[in-house]
Amino acid sequence: MCRFTEAVRQMRNRMLERLFVKRRLLSIAGVAILAAVIGQACNKPHQPASPMTITLIDQGWPDPESRRHRNEELRRFTNETGIRVELLPAPENAVEQLEVWSTMLDRHAPVPDVFAVDVIWPAILGDQFLDLKPYVPAQEIADHFPGTITNFTVHGRLVALPYDLDTGLLYYRTDLLRKYGYSAPPKTWEELEKAAARIQAAERAQGQTNLWGFVWQGAASEALTCNALEWQVSEGGGTIIENGAVTVNNPQTVRAWKRAARWPGSISPPGVVAYREWDALNLWKAGQAVFMRNWSNAYMVSSEKDSPVRGKFAMCPLPKGRARISGTLGGNGYAVSRYSLHPREAVQLVRFLCGHDEQFRRSQNPVEPSTIPELYTNPSVLAANPYFSDVLRVYEQGITLRPSSATGKTYPDVSRAYFEAVHAVLTRRKTAETAAAELQKALTQITSLGTTTTVADEESRVSRESAGQP
Numbered sequence: 001m002c003r004f005t006e007a008v009r010q011m012r013n014r015m016l017e018r019l020f021v022k023r024r025l026l027s028i029a030g031v032a033i034l035a036a037v038i039g040q041a042c043n044k045p046h047q048p049a050s051p052m053t054i055t056l057i058d059q060g061w062p063d064p065e066s067r068r069h070r071n072e073e074l075r076r077f078t079n080e081t082g083i084r085v086e087l088l089p090a091p092e093n094a095v096e097q098l099e100v101w102s103t104m105l106d107r108h109a110p111v112p113d114v115f116a117v118d119v120i121w122p123a124i125l126g127d128q129f130l131d132l133k134p135y136v137p138a139q140e141i142a143d144h145f146p147g148t149i150t151n152f153t154v155h156g157r158l159v160a161l162p163y164d165l166d167t168g169l170l171y172y173r174t175d176l177l178r179k180y181g182y183s184a185p186p187k188t189w190e191e192l193e194k195a196a197a198r199i200q201a202a203e204r205a206q207g208q209t210n211l212w213g214f215v216w217q218g219a220a221s222e223a224l225t226c227n228a229l230e231w232q233v234s235e236g237g238g239t240i241i242e243n244g245a246v247t248v249n250n251p252q253t254v255r256a257w258k259r260a261a262r263w264p265g266s267i268s269p270p271g272v273v274a275y276r277e278w279d280a281l282n283l284w285k286a287g288q289a290v291f292m293r294n295w296s297n298a299y300m301v302s303s304e305k306d307s308p309v310r311g312k313f314a315m316c317p318l319p320k321g322r323a324r325i326s327g328t329l330g331g332n333g334y335a336v337s338r339y340s341l342h343p344r345e346a347v348q349l350v351r352f353l354c355g356h357d358e359q360f361r362r363s364q365n366p367v368e369p370s371t372i373p374e375l376y377t378n379p380s381v382l383a384a385n386p387y388f389s390d391v392l393r394v395y396e397q398g399i400t401l402r403p404s405s406a407t408g409k410t411y412p413d414v415s416r417a418y419f420e421a422v423h424a425v426l427t428r429r430k431t432a433e434t435a436a437a438e439l440q441k442a443l444t445q446i447t448s449l450g451t452t453t454t455v456a457d458e459e460s461r462v463s464r465e466s467a468g469q470p
């Protein structure tokens, strides 16, 4: 066995040992994936030195069409450079992915060479990635939306290049809206509630008994943080942490959460409180939902040849609350591990995947939105992806950032406290008022940030004082 293989084997054993001791850290699925990842590196002891193989970890979208596109893309890279790429398996959801990524990086694992990096992770993992600035020409960096570059820059280091730009959007069935006389999709949450309830009732009366008005992501997960933030920001409730203070406990946020708590079991399936992206998408793609909140990249899957909703749907910004439209910024970049044994080749892969030429080529088919503004005015790109104009509108007018830069390494705890509080409201375990007040306290402790006094706090303080209570 070669020394490298032996070193990797020992590392795998140490990591697994540590993981089993710290069970809380990682789910069983995460451990299995990790074992597979490291195992794959070990199973190649006798490979010839050439061609060079580098490893990439990226969940991506798991449907066959998305996988086919990804494999083609990697094959093209190999044809151009002679460098082979092995795609490693990853868990499905963001919280577990972060646990697996962190564990591998904390152990200085030499694989993977390249990591997909969610837009919320740069401040958490950034120290463990190479600064790409010395490797990537300035013009190539300047091709991307400046906001995406800022997002991936931590303390002046560019820790990843942007690959795709996700945002929350409203998907709607054009055939059903037309059938019920709607000439445009709903512009406000009230309009959405009314249209969803009406179409759901009328279609069910005609035998479509499985049809639901609105599907979204209500499971206690990062996806719920994204959904709930959209509700509260559109209502004027702010982004949880603002100007260095915790601001989540305010009447606008409470109002937004209360409205959403009415949906499970009425316009949304009762099980929506356990849905992640794919659960909502499966129901939608089967033609069983009038409206869906999902990421922009659900467009690809909904447009596939076998999709029953192909040609029967469109997308637009999510409805407005009392304040404005709002779509959470999602998406990924690619980063090179500081522990990679092949940093030069790994950077080549990152530049290839994120660069203008490959983004242009990829965008000739239905695809996730590009991070290169120039492509949003390109006729052939727009012909394949007419929804890019809506993405641009949301990006320019209503993009909502999760407070990941403001909270740095504590973001995972902040987000968990937030989605658990909202989940308690959706499942009627807590009132919105209680959940928001408790969350405000919890976040103040987690972040060590100050708090703002809300109108509700002030009113209850005044009434306690006038009743002679502390």
Ligand code: GLC
Residues within 6 Å of the ligand: 093, 094, 118, 119, 120, 166, 222, 223, 226, 277, 295, 329, 330, 331, 332
């Ligand atoms: C999508 C987004 C990502 C987000 C995740 C939450 O993958 O691109 O930014 O964190 O969904 O589930």
